[in-house]
Amino acid sequence: MKISEGPAHVGCFIFFLLPMVSGVQLQVQDKHVVMDNGILQVTLSNPEGIVTGIQFQGIDNLLEVRNAEYDRGYWDLVWSKPGKKGTKGTLDRIEATNFTVIVENEEQVEVSFTRLWNSSLEGQVVPLNIDKRFIMLHGSSGFYTYAIFEHLGEWPAFNIDNIRMAFKLNKDKFHFMSIADNRQRLVPLPDDRLPGRGQVLAYPEAVLLVNPVEPEFKGEVDDKYLYSCKSQDIRVHGWICADPPVGFWQITPSIESRSAGPLKQYLASHVGPTSLALFHSVHYSGADLILRFGHSEPWKKVFGPIFIYLNSLSNEDDPLLLWEDAKQQMIFEVQSWPYDFPASKDFPQSDQRGTLHGRLLVEDRYINMDYIAANGAYVGLAPPGNAGSWQRECKGYQFWARANADGYFYIDHIRTGNYSLYAFVPGFIGDYKYDFNITIIEGSYIDIGDLVYKPPRNGPTLWEIGIPDRYAAEFYVPDPDPKYINKLYVNHTDRYRQYGLWERYAELYPDEDLIYIVNQSDYRKDWFFAQVTRKKDNQTYEGTTWQIKFELDNVNESAVYKLRLALASAHVSVLQVRINDPSTEPPLFSTGQIGKENTIARHGIYGLYWLFNVDVPGALFVKGNNNTIYLTQALSGSPFRGVMYDYIRLEGPPLPPCNSSNNN
Structure with missing residues (x-):
């Protein structure tokens, strides 16, 4: 295979010939702004700052031309006034009102689209000054975008649920999605989700494809949450067009501006074809992660830059080489961070x-x-x-x-x-x-x-269940119902990414709940990955009580034992602990209502991490094998209420430490 010798920003598998151009050119029109470096051409609405067109390799527009111009490539957010319950707010597509050229020369163009807030806009748009920036470099097979949000002065309080950059690609061109080496596939058309072709399941995002355009997808479930990723892993993802072989990739060289740390789960690419760069969301965390600002609270933050990278091949080559090239380009972008070309003083070099x-x-x-x-x-x-x-x-x-x-x-x-x-x-x-x-x-x-x-520790480990790694992946994940399946995750390491796994619990335990016997049971086979409610009939659900049975050779009735309950996720749950008597009231311990993470419904294996440390009086235990811990998830009313355990440990009373145990 011949490798091109283009500029560093051009991937090693790009086969198009670079035209002789003098540099980056900027055309400012009445209603549009066009950035052109001879490799690609990006058109933005003026002054709104919406990406309306991307021209590349003979394709007039990589974006969905059937959509209105404001619904192709855009920054948006979801916001609400203080006091609003839940995580549903108002969508703001951030249409700017002013356009400015920041940098214009042969090597670089940077343009700015701003919307400044004042009191006359109160209640209409989010009270922020917003500056959306777009950058094109000479010799670069792509473009960069970032945004600066600012809250000033005596401005009102508000909440934000979601901040992102979205691209909706041409559905006639982009059919193959790739978000990881082991998470890539041909995907259904957005038409397949429409009534008559798709049947909505327990929530609107999940659709059973009953009459898809391409028969190969019949019987599959499509749901955008099936393609969620950890923040630390969302470095490059995107789409491949087969004819001509062209790739559209979104590269995030740094996660410094994303909320909630490296493990936070975000959406990436999904059926649309849609490509997302999320910087903030309440997914897998709920109301705990709503961005809440008080009256007159100062704040400024830069989101990005991210790089939109385009590459292509000759028709004879394997289109998956585009993915391999995109990964190499991602490495280059990461190594180039922090970039030295963004012109904003708010982005430190x-x-x-x-x-x-x-x-x-x-x-x-x-x-x-x-x-x-x-x-x-x-x-x-x-x-x-x-x-x-x-x-x-x-x-x-x-x-x-x-x-x-x-x-x-x-x-x-x-x-x-x-x-x-x-x-x-x-x-x-x-x-x-x-x-x-x-x-x-x-x-x-x-x-x-x-x-x-010094991790929490009072005494020696008497027994433990699971692995303390903040995930529930080591526990038993059942096969999906054959009626609800996504072929990508059959025989996959992420087998939990299937629709409807919560329903399998009642099938496995139709009358009695899970019982785990220490030193006999195997948590990989005998501990269901989520303590969910049990479906009683087609409309009602009940809470569940799991039992852990174990033996104690000796009991110190005057001592205090410690039960460590580490949860990988919780959704509208109350977890109660009772010792040797399931009817004890009140229970020895209760979490109170915790969590709004919706991890069970969204095919995750973790949400927010919770750790509860329960003091257990030794007098509650008995010598021998007649000890039982009852774990009750008491709230019912939904199939998605429940907890995922990360790890459970019972510690004995403090003893002189020794070096004989291998337990954690």
Whole structure:
């Protein structure tokens, strides 16, 4: 295969010949603005700043020309006034009112579309100044976009549920979607979701394809949530057109402006064909992650830039090479971060940022008398808060790194500001927070030295269920009902990404709930991945009570035992704990109502992390094998109410630590 020798921004598999152009050109028309570098041409509405057209490789428009111009490529948000319940607000497609040229030369064009807020707009649009920027570089097979949001002065309070950049592609061209090496496929047409071709299931996003245009999709379920991804994994995703072979890719070189840390789940690409860049959303977290601003609360944040990358092949080559090339381009963009070309003073370049490094160790004397290297730990800087607050934080920037096998971590390109340092370690429960805030200034290089995390621990492990990694993936995930299937996830590592798995619980346990026997049962086979409600008939549901049966060789009736309940997700649930008597009132422990994450319905395996530490008086236990812990999820009324467990551990009373246990 011949490899082109184009500019660095042009992927190695692009086969089109670059025309002789003098540089980037900008055409300003009455109702449109056109950026053209000879490789592609991008048309934006003037002054609204909506991407109305992308011309590339002989295709007049990669976007959906059947849609109105405002419904092709756009920044939008969902907002509401304070006091509104739930997470449903008003969609604002952010149509700007002023256009400005920021940079215009042969090497670069940067344009700005702004909408300034004033009191005459109160109640009509979100009270923010918004500046949408678009950049085109000479020799680049794509373009960049970012946005600056600002809340000023005596402006009113408001909430935001969702912030994103969306592209709706030409449905006649783009049929193959790729969001990961093992998550790529031909997808149905949007027409297949319409009445007569698609049958809506338990909620509008999930549709059973009963009469699709392409018969191969008949009997499949389409649902955008099937293609959600962790924030840390959404670096490149997009679409392939087979004729001509062209790729449309969205590359996110940094997740610093996304809300809620590296594990937050976001939508990516889905049937439409739609390509999304989400910076903030309440998906898999609910009301806990609504962006809430008070009256006169100052705030400014830069979202992005992201890179929209286009590539192409000769007709003889495998179109999947476009995906391989897009991954290489993603690496180039990540290595180029922070970019040196955005003109806004609100986007700091490399020499205006800072770096922090150190080592994280774990101290758990019931496992090892020596310190344990925090292998694979997530270590991050986020706005000051309590331990674990980063997963609900959404106003500031976050910067994360993974520790190596020896616990060393390196966080670079940190914006100036005041932060807390947080961490969590796979294999150990709980959250770490450094005792002091950290101030990053321009050019700072901070060696914070050795840090020690002491995870929650009162005594030796008597037994445990699961793996403390914040996911429920290790538990039993059933096969989907053959009537509701997505072929992509058959024999797939993400087997939980199937519609209707919650219904399989009642089929497996039609009359009695799950019973788990310590040292006999296998959590991989005998612990259902979610404690859901049981369907009694076609319209009613009931709460469920799971039992953990175990033996105690000795019981110290005067001591206190500790039950650790780590949850991977919760949705409108009340989890109650009782010991050896399922009828005890009140229960020994109750969480109260927790969670609005909707993870069960959205085919996730985790949402927000919850850790509950329950004191259990030894007098409640008995010597021998007649001990039972009853876990009741008490709320009914919906098939989607329930919890996902991450890990459960029962600890005995404190003893002199030893180095004989391998439990976590």
